[in-house]
Amino acid sequence: MQAQAQVLQVEPGRVRLRVSNAGGGCGRCDEPGGCRSVQITQAFGLPTAEFWLPSELVLAPGDRVLIAIPDGGALKAAMASYGLGAVLLLLGAAAGVALSGEGPVDAAAAVGGALGLGFAYGLNRLLFRSRSWRTQLQMKLAPEAACLHSFEESR
Template sequence: MEARARILRIENGQAWVKLSGKQGGCGRCDEPGGCGSVQISHVFGMPRDEFSIPADARFAAGDAVVIRIPDGAPLRAALVSYGLGTLLLLVGAAFGSLLGGVQHGDAWGLAGGVAGLALAWVVNRMLSRSRNWRNSLSMELSVEENCSRRLRVLQ
């Protein structure tokens, strides 16, 4: 996945970038037949188009850049963040209900669900500290001119 941006400023090894153009969805939101599903992301306010990303000395304010995220990284992050929590909540609640039996099934189910969520929180915290996990989700910043030059060489 790629997004084009412009570097606004560089501070302490972080490049503050502003995304260029319309972001999100398939790009057909405003066309006839487009579903407009990206509008759901605006429910709680407009998405931010300015953020920071680690950058080295070859970048300067005003550079047009391309931000790349590895294929599948957003899906993996969402599945681990949300899917794991949901799965462990349900498994914990079911296991707790079985342990509680007929008389105390609801209370034990609640306790099991909370325990499942707590376990998911612990796993997600451990993953966020894992260098391998963070590297698999990291963004790459490159100067846009280099990208177009590389495309011309490949054609």
């Protein structure tokens, strides 16, 4: 996945960028039959298109660059963040119901679900601290003229 950005500010070891083509989905959001799925990402306000990235490139404000993440990186991050929590919530609730015996089933499901979410939170914290996990999600920055199609080969 790639996006174009413009350099706003340069500091030693990092640059502040503004993403210029923050499209999403299939591009049919506002067409008849389009799902307007991008609107859900803006439910709590417009997303910021400016952020800092580490960079060893020699850049100046106004330069244009390409930002790339490895294929599958966004899916991996989403599955770890949302999928793991959803699965462990359901497994925890099911375990709570199974272990409740004759007791209050709803309370046991709620406690089991909360424990499952807590476990997912702990696993996500461990993943974030893992250097090998972060490397899989690392963004790469290159001058706009460069081609980042061979991102996997350059890691």
